Amino acid sequence: MKPEEFKHVEYRWNDADVENLDAADRLTYRSNILGDDGRVTNTGGGNTSSKALEIDPISGEQVEVMWVKGSGGDLRTSKRENFSSLYMDKLMSLIDVYNRAPEKGVKTEIEDAMVGMYNHVTFNLNPRASSIDTPLHGFIPYKHVDHTHPNAAIAVAACKDQVELTQKIYGGEVGYVGWQRPGFDLGLVMREEALANPNLKGLIMGQHGLINWSDDDKECYELSLELIEKAARYIEDHDKGEQTFGGQKYSPLSQEDLEATLIDVLPWLRGQVSQNKRFIGTIQTDETIQRFVNSNDAARLAELGTSCPDHFLRTKIKPLFVDWNPQTEDAAALKEKLTTGLEKYRSDYADYYETHKRPGSPAMRDQNPTVILIPGIGMVAFGKNKSESRVTAEFYNCAVEVMRGAEAISTYDALPMQEAFDIEYWALEEAKLQRMPPEKEFERKVVVVVGAGSGIGREVAHRMAQERAHVVCVDLKLDAAEETAKELTDIYGQGIGVAGSGISGCGPAIGLSANMTDRENVKAMFEQVVLAYGGIDTVIVTAGIFVPPSKEGQVTDDQFSLSFDINVKGLYIVAQEAEKIWKKQNLSGSLVLTTSVNAVVAKKGSVAYDCSKAAANHLVRELAVELSPLVRVNGLAPATVVKGSAMFPRDRVIASLTKYDIAHDESEDTESLRNKLAEFYAQRTLTKAPITPADQAEAAYLLASDKLSKTTGQIISVDGGLHEAFLR
Incomplete structure (x- = not known):
């Protein structure tokens, strides 16, 4: 497909940009241009890899090394240091370690234990921790692999008849693997699929996303765009127009009424969800989210929750949908319905935890919703800071687009509750949370x-x-x-957050x-x-x-x-x-x-x-x-803070110097004159030191x-x- 033919993604590769780059820097470039398009992958989501020959620092000989996006980070903003590097021969030898484990298989302790083994195969003492997706890249027998989270592909992956749709959209060039938590076993499953079907260029990952490969990095990038484009065009051809999400049930509020309602309700709502820890809010009221919250199907779809693990780790298992009629009910009624809805949400979340927890599961987290959907208004998202609440809003936008696409071509099917719980309360995810630096006192304020x-x-x-x-x-x-x-x-x-998404910026x-x-x-x-x-x-x-x-x-x-x-x-x-x-x-x-x-x-x-x-x-x-x-x-x-003070403009400084008979020349620069006055004032104090704005700021902070x-x-x-x- 020619660059100008893409409608649903943007082609950004420029040969001149990568002409003199080594393998790791070319991978960084590819990752950045993939991640910079929100239709390709969400913030922090997806990963990429390249296998290349490098000089072993011990033997001085060439060895095959895989560079792969490390744990955490974001494709859009990743730099070279955000990629881990592993000896390919040693990584492949871990298959024997895994096969020797009597408890091998999906969701077992050995799956998590294998993550620690990646430290033993690290190339050149690279400190970047490897991600759980490392085997997905390492075991696929191609040099370059892209794993992305495009809404269009996830929409296919989240349909009830996802296998048939994958075949219908891609023919034999893309296969399908059912939902499985990312890890060592899934990497082996994908390897088997690629070896058994040499014509495959990629796989739709059930409820999750897209992975594809090539032996040329530019071709891998172009293939990613082409596969996303095909899914997006198929969805576009089946779009339901005004009947999207079952058609409109409610009308949006006028801008004046919308803002008045939010100004009245938001502080109260923030207080309601901040009973354990404070949250920072982000609102979205644009046409895109209004189409969903005002629709006939919004309540049904919202209750199903999200499918892609990246989505619900931010948005929780489901949002709170408030069935409020913006045309006939006022802000007081909205608060009443929010109160009832929040109580039920907390109860439902506690039941979800108790029903699906396993021995050794981390303690139950905050029971409040992070996404609240209100007809006539839009979405309110909460997070520990503004960046997190914006990303939470972005991810639920992705979830809405996934539901829109899935409902256009089939029927949306969310991730099963137990699978969702096992991701949300995964020991490795909990360990990642525990490794985060402690929050500062004002981070949530x-x-x-x-x-x-x-x-x-x-x-x-x-x-x-x-x-x-x-x-x-x-x-x-x-x-x-x-x-x-x-x-x-x-x-x-x-x-972080997507510019132009309609989310408050x-x-x-x-x-x-x-x-x-x-x-x-x-x-x-x-x-x-x-x-x-x-x-x-x-x-x-x-x-x-x-x-x-x-x-x-x-x-x-x-x-x-x-x-x-x-x-x-x-x-x-x-x-x-x-x-x-x-x-x-x-x-x-x-x-x-x-x-x-x-x-x-x-x-x-x-x-x-x-x-x-x-x-x-x-x-x-x-x-x-x-x-x-x-x-x-x-x-x-x-007292007498002269430096940088709007109360001490140049004329007042000169007047004070004159008043106190302090030697000065009016031709001197303002800073010099201020220093003379500040020093004079300092000598009148017990500490004999000029008082600065920083001194006052420290007291204000305390x-x-x-x-x-x-x-x-x-x-x-x-x-x-x-x-x-x-x-x-």
Whole structure:
């Protein structure tokens, strides 16, 4: 098939790109271009391999080595170091080890034990762990193998008459193997099929996916695309159009009603599913998911669950479908049905575990659904972080496409419950979970930083991101907020997920604008946070204003009012609007407000600022009482943070240097002038060291964290030791 003839996949091979690459790098290239097309394989799914001659570091002679995608990782983003390498002769010798085991066979301990044997056949001390799919690649007698998870091929594999359909679509060039958990025995089964049928180019793997091979890597890549294209075209020819999924039962809500319902329900729903551990949400409301959730067959198909193991490891055995009528029922009715549905889901999941568990099965995991389907709205997916919830949503989209294809050409058939359980609670899968680094405290939390565009707020945003928080950078200036958010995503990544999938695309940080003195504006900001992540956990406000007096030391009435509007009323508005979300979630929260040591130090020249900060100090105490016991409220009181502060623009720095008779030249750059002022302020403290935004950020982090979980209503001074501000 010519590159331009593909309709359902994209041909991306370029000979010039691989001309000077060795075998491992050519494999990396092939993997990347396969993985970059979501119609070929899902995030983290599938694997590829190449067998090539390499120089043995011990003998100096050429030996045959298989490079294969290692455990974990993603084809789209894999690099050379993500591939394991094994001596082919030693790998093949493991067949004798396996055959000598009296308990050999599918799902036995020897299957899992064989995974550990791959360490003994590793080439050149490669530290990348081999995956359970290694035998599928090693035992197939061809040099290049692609195993992918295309929706079109899985749709064929998940039909009741999958064997007949495989023959009808591919003729004799693709065979079929029934569902079997990936591992050593399946590799041997595939080897037998390939040896017994030399004309075979690949196999449909029951309920799982596609595997194909060639002795040329470019041909293997092209074959992958051609086989996927054939299945996709067959499905397209049988597409049911408006009668897909049995036709439409419900109509979508208007965009206005949809958003209003989500804003009302999402925080409450997040609280319901976060009773054991907190979850971050991702919503999808586009036409693709609406076609499914609004259909007559949605409830039936959702109850069947998914087929491909990669899918249900993220989406669980099945989603929660809520039979809510968007045309006749309101948000209150939706919550009632969600409550009933969640209770039944948890009960069903416990029954599923008790019915199918085996001796030595890991303890039952969280019983809450990770995918919730709502007619008129779409899908809400949950995960431990934004990246995981986006991938969960992506995988259920794949499952929907599989069901669509299967129902178009036959009848959808999900993986049997026991088989699904054995994958979900597989000892090797559990071991993989246990090997993951421990979660950081804020990994499952959403932190809103108001004032994140500069100075202390920007530093706080960076500090919270270090703890893997989802950071909402808020500033009066949208461009400044977005700049800080970009800094964070450049450092920590955007997260994974399919672009253009209709899934909300925000990653670990977003930038939003808000004017703290405008309640509707603040409310709108929090609504955007809810739509992005499902709710909030921590709010840290660093924004404030210092209005300098005139040369005569006067502050106008308007300037005085502005100081109180921003430094006091603004904090109150943010707290009140955040409280509404905290109450809906019914999850503990933390609020940190920035005041100032000036609040307790009377001095000439800053009466409006000092009085407003004194009021802010008491606001902290009042809010600690008002928001208890759900939310802890504390204050951070900095002093003279000059570096990077929006409150110390160049003209104020020069004015202060002049006021204190500090030698300077106005031609000096701003940073140099700021350093002189900061050093002057430092010498007035007990510690004699300049106070930086990073010092304040560390205190804000501690106040927000569980390290000070019993602290509320307190003001923590970070001032280098100003004895004038000591408690008295």
